[in-house]
Structures are given as structure tokens and as C-alpha cells.
Amino acid sequence: MSIKTKLVFSNIAMCLIPLILCLITLFGLNNLYSRKLKSYYEVEDMKKKPLLNPYIELKSINIRPFKELQSESEAIPDNFEDKKVLKTINEALLKKNTYIIVEKSGNVVFNGSKKNNKDIISKLDDLNYSRNADRPEPPRTESISDDSETLIRQFTFIFSDGSSGNVFLVADTSKLSQLATEFIISIIIAIIAIISLTGGFITFLVSRSILIPLNQLKIGTEKIKHGNLDFKVRAESSDEIGELCDAFDSMRKKLKESVELQAQYENNRKELISNISHDLKTPITSIKGYIEGIRDGVADTPEKMEKYVNTIYNKTQSMNYLIEELLTYSKLDLKKLPFYFIDMDFVSYMNDLMEEFKFDVEKNNMEFSYDNHIKGKANVRIDVQNINRVISNIISNSIKYMDKEHGKISVEVDSNNEEVLVGIKDNGMGISEEALPYVFDRFYREDFSRNTSKGGSGLGLAICKKIIEEHGGSIWAKSQKGHGTEIWFSIKLKNRIN
Template sequence: MIKISNPFRKINISTKLFLNYLFLFVIVVFILIFSFAGGMTYIAKHNKGTIDDVDMESLYENIYEHGIDRACKIEGIKDNSYIELLDENLTVLDEYNSVHPKGYVYEQKEFNKIIIPNYYYYQYSEDINEESNSFNVYYSEETDNILLASVPNQEIKFIQKVLKVIFIIFVLVLLIVIIIYAKWTSISLVRPIKSLVKGVNEISKGNYDTRIKIKSKNELGILKDAINNMSKKIEEEIFLREKAEKNRKRLILDISHDLKTPLTNIMGYSETIYYDMELDESIKNRYLNIIMSNSKKANELISDLFELSKIDSDDNKIELKKQDICEFIRILLIDYVFEIEENSMDYEFDIPDYEIMCDISDKYLQRAISNLIVNSIKYSGKESTIKVSIRKANNDAIINIEDNGIGIKSDSIKDIFEPFVRADSSRNSKTGGTGLGLAITRAIIKKHGGDIYLDPYVDKGCKFIITIPIIKT
């Protein structure tokens, strides 16, 4: 299905308002033209049989041939019109339905009001007749006679009626257009604003998962994106804060749990030595060894917690130096070859001969990778194999540390880098670990701008994959 974008959604609000007003202006002009055209059509359809339709020359001839009454019937003069035949002295010689009798003499001033303004068409004169205002005038040079044809004051009324019709058409059409225009404006402006207000109200109530959905690409669309981004960030911040609070509580519980055993042993054996003055020297020394061992465990735990806190701190900046990471790994592995062989393990090292330059810290990166190697040696068992390799991929150096030992349960993979998370019962505080090694490793790798994760698709053992950014030259 092809999605067609609407370019008008991208028009800014000021331009859209201008176009709306321009459109409304054009519509009003169109309505005026439409109303005028309708009125003219109405006039053309109904304005028949008026004085304009009278053939004055034919009427004049018929009057002299048949008489004025007969001539008026022949020419179709209506009963509400009147005809007057005047001589050169403005005396009424004959008339049809006229208010002036035969022999009536027009004053020149009175007659001029009829013919001077518009010699051959239209004149309104209350002085002549209140009911008459339209005249046709015909002058015969042969007889010097003047023929006046008049209709009553219905043309004015007709025109007024037509103007009323035009006005009514204009108002009705304009009202319909305004309603449609208001609806259209509501769709393009008011409705998106209502959606924005509704969304902001929901967000203000604490519903930060609310997302405003409008299709506008103008300022309203930009505002929508800003509000949605703000809501998303607030939601993420709340999630991270809740997660941090949850981790903090779990961390306190884990610290309490891991410190409780050694501290309990230290207190118990110390009290025994202190109060039992008759203890055999060999038993006392054994108790002292237990106290020292548990003291070391507690000290290691506290030291690792301090180091993790220090590395994780945003204020702590690790000093990095440009180095060949291949050479760095070679030197580091030399220190573990003897320990690997002593544990009856095989090893496979695949380190390239060429340089891969990265910004690294000897001290911290050595601690991170050593944690992984020591864990592999400690938990893989005899006759197992440890593999370390480096390769180049895009802009990263990829370090793989793999073994085929007991591995890590799948349900622990997602949390394995969290503090005090141990894969199973074989990896617990009784083995001497604090449960902070992998958390420290991840924190160090993050400080190098890289990442670490556990490959979930390894059938046996475990495979840690580390990425370190390569320096661009």
C-alpha cells in the first residue's frame, strides 16, 4: 500500500492562516458573483412585458390607423399602463388609461423632467404620477407629435425584490461556506491543539507513557515531537531511577548477606579464644586462621565495592594511552600460561601480528581481562580449554575469551554483569569470589568506550565478547 504524504501538513501556521484567509476571500468573491449572476438570471426570466418591450413607432402608427384603444390592444399594452399622445404644444390629444384627460397641457418644466434626464428610456417623477415612473418617449417629426408610454411603479418593486433575492442567496451561501470553513479550520488547527492539550493533561497526571498522535508537520507537529520526547525522557528517567533504587536495595541485601558469614565467624571464634583460656594452642591457631581467612574475604569484598563505586563514578576519569592492544594481550597472557598448565588445561591464543591501536589503560584493562581469565581457570576444571582471540571488525577491536567448562545458566545471562549475581551454586562466596568481578569488568570496559556481553549461543562453557574502539588514523 502506497502512503501518500500531504504537503499541506508541513506548511507553518502563519502561512496556513494566510492561505485560509485568502481562500475565504476568494470564496466570498465567488459568492458575490454567483449571487449577482443568479439575480440577473431571475431578472431576465421574470422581467418581461415591461415598457421596454413596446415598439413605440408601431404603436404610433397603429394609433393613427386604428385609434388609441385599438392600438394599445394590438401592441399588448397592459391595463396598468397608460399612453398619451401630445402635440407640439404639449397638449394631450388622446390617452389610454391616463391620469390626464384630453386637453391637458403639460408645463414645459414638468415635461422636461420626463425627457431631459434620459431622452429615450427611464425617468421617475412624482410630479406627474406617484404610481408611474417608467416612460418611453417617441417623437414624430412628420406631425411634431410626442407619444408617452408609461408603466406603473412596479419595476422599482421588482428590482427591490431581485435585490432581496440576491441578498438572501448571498447570506445563505456565505453562512454555509463559513460553517464548512469553520469545520475545516477545526480539523487543521483546533483539533490538533485539543489533542496537544489532552496529551499534556495526561502527562501532567503522571501518565508518562502517553504519546500525542497528530499528523501535522508544522509548528504543531514540532511541538508534538518535543512533548513526546520530553515524556519519553521522563519515563526513561523514572524507569532508571526505579531500577537504581531496586539495585540499591538488592545491593545492600547482597552486601549484608556476603559480609554476615565472615563477620559472624570472626566474632564467634574471637569470643571463643577470648573467653576460653584453656584452649589448646593448636586449636587456637586453627581458630586464628579461620578469623584471618574471613577477615580477608570481608576486606576483599569491601575493596571490590570501593573499586566498583570508584570506576562507576561519573567523576572518575580513567587515563587512556594509545597502545597496540594485540601486544598488550600477549604480555598479559604470558602471566597466566603457567597457571593454565598447572590446572591441566589447554589453551589456544589467536593474536594477530599486525597492530590494532586503541586508547587503553594498562592497569584497569588488565584487571578487566584478568577477571575473565581467572574465572575460566577457576570454574572450567581440568582437561578443559581456554581460548583467547582478537580480530578487527569495522571500527572495533573484538576480544573473545572462551572456555568449554561448566558454563552459565541461560536464566542468569541477562543479569550476569550485575553486582553479586552468580551463575549457580558452584560460583558463590565459598569459592572465594566476591560476586563483583564481572560488574567491575563491565564498568572498566564502559570507561574505555567499549562493551562486553556473554554469547548466549555457545553450547558448552561460556564465551565473553569485548569490543574496544579502534583509534582512527
Template sequence: MSIRKRLILSNIGMVIIPVFSVLILEIFLGYLLFIVFDGNPQGTEQNLFISLRFIGMLIILIVTNGLLTYFVSKSIIKPIRNLSNASRKISEGDLDFSVASSKKDELGELSNSFEKMRLDLKEAKAAQARYEENRKELIASISHDLKTPLTSIKGYVTGIQDGVANTPKKLERYMETIYNKANDMDGLIDELFLYSKLDLGHAPFKFEEIDLYTFFTDFIDESNFNMETGTAVFSADEDRSYTVKADRDQLKRVITNITQNSLKYMDKKHKQIHVQLTSESDRVVVKIEDNGSGISKDDLPFIFESFYRTDSSRNSSTGGSGLGLSIVRKIIDEHGGTIWADSQPGEGTSINFTLKKVT
């Protein structure tokens, strides 16, 4: 019951209850004084009757008003007190004080809204803690990733200076190694720089109309040419329209990050990537599926978060900054699309995203 109805009923009760109580009191006193004790209605018993009726009326009014006020105020003050305690505890950093209410009045709705806010704050705090932990791991990992090739480069340069590379073939191998290590460092720095620009909203986007059918046909041909042990497959209904408005370079970055991430975690002898397009009324759905090791249910909700890596170990085969899929999500967000993942451990993972269709 709403507070408004409760107050209205309380005010009505303060009138009706005393009236009926006084009537019952008068009947009872009249019966007691004039019938049971055979009093004289015109004598002293009448004055006693009037006095008792007046006193009884005052008592009824006081008790009725007091009880109704107490119960109504209790139903209002108690939830307010709980909300006050909860706000104090939240201000002190305690997010475990629940104020959920089963009541259907305004204070019940307020309590449930406050409870939702508390749960959102608790979830945000947990997400922030995960973010900070992943950020610390990222800093340590990037420091390692930058230091390792840098140390290697210094070693090879020292070898050249000391005359260890004393043949043209060995010198060429040293120089090629130095170049590859420097290229790896450059790629990591570029990824960090791109993430920073996307995070700050400073990354430029040049939107144009792109036919995704043609785009992915070229991409699959290029992928099959570059893949050493595996195949890339493309499927789509040729009769449907797949024209979207997107930034070609940023879209290529999205596909590259997704496929590179898929290839990195593939544990099958024959690697396979399957790209599927689905044309809907106002959007195109892109599905990129692999036959890799899959992602656990615990990790799946967080793979698009910044600095998150499902592989806690850091090695040459599965290393990475943990920014690849986070960059993908930011780019898709800038395009006004949505992105999500489905996975079965041991069978593979599919990354799905949508782009607005040009109609």
C-alpha cells in the same frame, strides 16, 4: 502542510473565494431579476439588485472569513491543547498519555518530539525503579555477605578463646579460615569502594601505550596456570597492530571481572575462555567468550547496570555484589570505548569492548 503555508493559503482564500462568490452572486441576481422576472435595469429593480448584492457580499465575507479562521485555528489549537493536557498529566506523574501525531507540520513535529520525551521519561522512570529495586536487593545482599563471614569469624575466634582449637593443626585451620573470611570481606569492600570512586569520577587513571597482544598473551598464560578444570585460548593476527592507550591496572580489573564472572556461571565440565583481538582502523575490538550457561534475552540488556544480577538467588557459588560488570562498563567508558554482550542460552556468552588505537 506547514503552518506557514496553511496561513498563506488561508489569506489567499479570504480574497479569492469572496471575489469569485460575489461574481457568481451578481450573475445569479442579474439573471433572476432582469431575465427571469423581466425587471428594468434602470428602475427599482436596479436598487434592489445593488442592495441584495451588498448584503450577499457581507454574508460571503463573514462566512468565508469565519469558516477559514475556524478550520485553520482548529488545526493549530487542537494539537496545542493536546500538548497542554499531556504536559499537565506528565507533571502529575502520568506518563501514559500519548501525543504522537501523523501530521507533517511544525506542531506535528513538536508533538512527536514531546512524545519521544515522554517515552524517554517513561523508560528512565522504569530504569530508576529497577535501579532502586536492585539497590535494595544489593543492600540486603551485602548485609548478608558481610554478616555471614563476620559471624563465622566471631565463631572461630570464640572457639580459639574457649580452647576448642587445642592442637596446632586445628589452630592453624581456624586461623586460615578466619583469614579467608576476612579476605572475602575485604574484597567486597574494595569492590564497593572502587565502584563509588568510578561513579563519582574520582578514580585515578594513568594512561600509557599498551600492546594488547603481549598483554593478553601474559594474561592467558597466567589464566591457564590458575584454572583447575579448563583452558584459556587466545587468537589474534600477529601481523596487525594492537597498541592502545589505556590504564594497565584498570584494564586488568576489566579482564579479571569479566573472566571471573564467566567462570562463576560456567556449567560445563570443561570450562573454556576464548580471547580474540581484532584490529580496526582506529580501534581494537576485544572479545572474551566463554562456554557457560549463557544469559537470557530478558536479562542481556541489563547486565551492565549497577547492582544487576542475572541470578536472583544468593549462594556461595553464584553470589556477588552485582557490581562487577557495571565497574567494567565505567572503566571502558573512561577509556572512551564501548562495551556490549552477545549470548546464547546454554551455549555461552561473549563480552566485547573497544579501545582507541594508537596510530
């Protein structure tokens, strides 16, 4: 999920979740304060309407006891003169913050208040309640508006002796104001808490998915700054930050590869200098010795002089060959050696080339054989001069390191569905199993070759490998010490015509 989508969903969640939680909390608080209201007063039909504001319930307070008292006044009016009965009724009402006042013929016969309520008694006559026993008015509810909060319900009835009676149901509604204040404060606190917690939680989740990978990137840059590339930046998400982490880790890998390659180049450079120094020092020392011999008059006969001059010439030729091989390898390594690829039939090319090499091999008193297993044509794209160099280097090595009296060199050409295969085999001294993996490394030569006059530059097979790789092929060796060597290389077919 992209960061843009996350932000859109987080904004929607920031609106919807608090709204839903606020509604749930509102109804929860409504039920809570409704139960509190019911515990304070005798309230009717609490389940039919929400509390929302406690004052909405004013008309519902004391309806049931009011109706019960009114029914009793009609059935047994004289009970309202019996203080024992009135006391029992009043004690039940006091539990709901309510009490009764009973009048007979305008005089108070019962006052159920446990507190001084002279101010309420004094104002009962001012409320214009009906005292007409013949035509009693319907029960009315009045509120005394003074410092106290009081709700009064009143009804009239007729005693058995014909006297007019009034019953006042008085409720202390100060609790309603307290409940309303608590209710509103609770709602405000709940809304603030819900918005704060929801916003904080959603912000934490969204920011966590951004800040954690950014912190990883920061740590990664610090490690790179100090040269540490052996770590990994893991992408925990598939958004833009995750893509950035992947790109950063890819950059780290490339940078590590570059540093390792640079280190390898530096080691190769040192090794190259060391090998060049070693391979040039031997012929230079020899040349120096022979020149000193000539200068000191050691070559005092024409025969000795000719021998010294020929040796110096051969040594300089070896040095020249080494330098040429080194320049060729360097150009290949730096990819500055030009290649001129042409399309041609590899079968015809090898048939013509083998005629030339047959003469060179037989000139060195060795047996040469050539086997072509390809039927028809095999079209390839090659640089003729460089492939000639590959085959020449391999055959030259076979001739150079031949230790058998009856030397044999054979060339075999074959193909599969994708490439042509060329194998050059000899029955020479072979290569040890330990040395075989390194024969294509530059300047690699087994110890025995360094101790013989036939020791080469150590770059021939390395050059072959570079050339074959430029053709998109591969090269490998098979050998057994004392029984000969096989060098194989492959070149991809352009197409095959049978």
C-alpha cells in the same frame, strides 16, 4: 507550511474569495431581476446591459409594442377606432402592466385601464402633446410625477378622415421601485452572507490547524500532571505547532525514560542492599561464631586458636574484597571511576601480559595456552590497568570454578577490520543455558556457587562489562554446562599496521 504563511494566504483568501463570490452573485442577481423585469414589462435589449439598477431600464420599457402600434397607425389608422381591435391589443399589454389610451380630435375614444385613472386622463392635456396632424412631432416619452409611478409613451397619427389621433402607452412603473429595493437588499444580504461565511470558514480552517494540536498539548499536560506518560501527541502539520507537538512528545518520551530509569535505579538500589546484606551477613555470622568460640574458651589449644584466627582473617579478607568490588562497580555505574587511555600496540601488550598469567594459572596446576592470530601490530586506545582487571577477573573465575582434574585455560587474540577480539576459554563446570544471559548482571551467581566456599562477589563480570563498554567495545559469553566456558570481548582498533 508555517503559521505565518498560512495567515498571509488566509488574509489574501479573505479578500479575493468574497470579491469573486460577490461578483458572481451580483451577476446572478442581475440575471434574476432582469428576468423579473422582463416578466413585468415588455423590455427591449435586456441582454445588452446589466440590470444593476432597475431604473436604468426605463428607456427600454415598451419600445417594441410602441413601435408596433406606431407602424399599425401608419398602415391602418382606422383600427384605432375599432374598440374590438383595441381591446385585443390592450389585453396583451395588460399582462405586462401596460395599457393604452386613444384620443381622436382631443377626445378619449378608448381607455384600457382597469382601474380609475381620471388623474392621468385629466393630465394628458397638460403634457403639451402635439395635436398638429400636418406636422406631427416625433414620439415622446413623459413621466407623470405624482403619487403614482407611471411611464407614458405617446405618438400622433392621422385617421383616414383627416382627424388627429393620439395613442398613449401607459405603464405602471411602481414595480420598478419594488424591484430596485429587492435588488439592493438582496445584494447587501448576499455580500454580508458571503463575507461572514467565507471569513468563518477560513477562520475555522486556520484555527482548526492551531486549536486541535494545542488542545492535544493541553490534554497531554494534564496526563503528565497525573503521572500518565503512556500516550502520544501526534503532529498533524509541519508548521511551528507541529514542531511544538514533536518537541512535546520528545519531552514526554525522555520524561518516561527518566521515570522508568529512576524506577529501575530504585529497584537496583533495593536489590543491591538485599544482595550486600546477604553477602555480608554470611561472613559476619561466621566471624561472630568464631569470636564467641574464642571468648567462651572453645579454642583451648594453640592449634584451635590458630585455626579460629585464620578463619576470621580469611572471612575479613573476603568481606574486604567484596567491599572493594562494590566500590569499583559503584564508581563505574556512576561514571566516577577515572580512565587513563593511552595508545599502544595491543599485540605487544597481550604478549607481555600473558607471561604473567601463565605463571598464575600453572601455579594452580592447570594447563595454559596463548594463541595470537594477529600478524603485525594492532594499535588501540586503552586504559591498561582496567583492561588488566578485565582479563584478571575472567581468568580468576576460570580458576575458581574449575571442576576438572586436568584444568585447561586458553587465551586467543584475533582481529577484523574494525576491532581486536580476545577470547578466554576453560574446560570447567560451564554455565547453564538458562543462566547464560544473566552472567554479566551484578550479583548474579548460579545457586551452586552460593553453596560453595569458592563463591565470589557476583560483581566480577559486571565490572568487566562496564569497563569494556567504557572502551566502546562489547563482551559476551559462550558456554555449555559441564564442558567449559568462553568469555569474549572486543576493543575498537585505532588503526592497523601490517
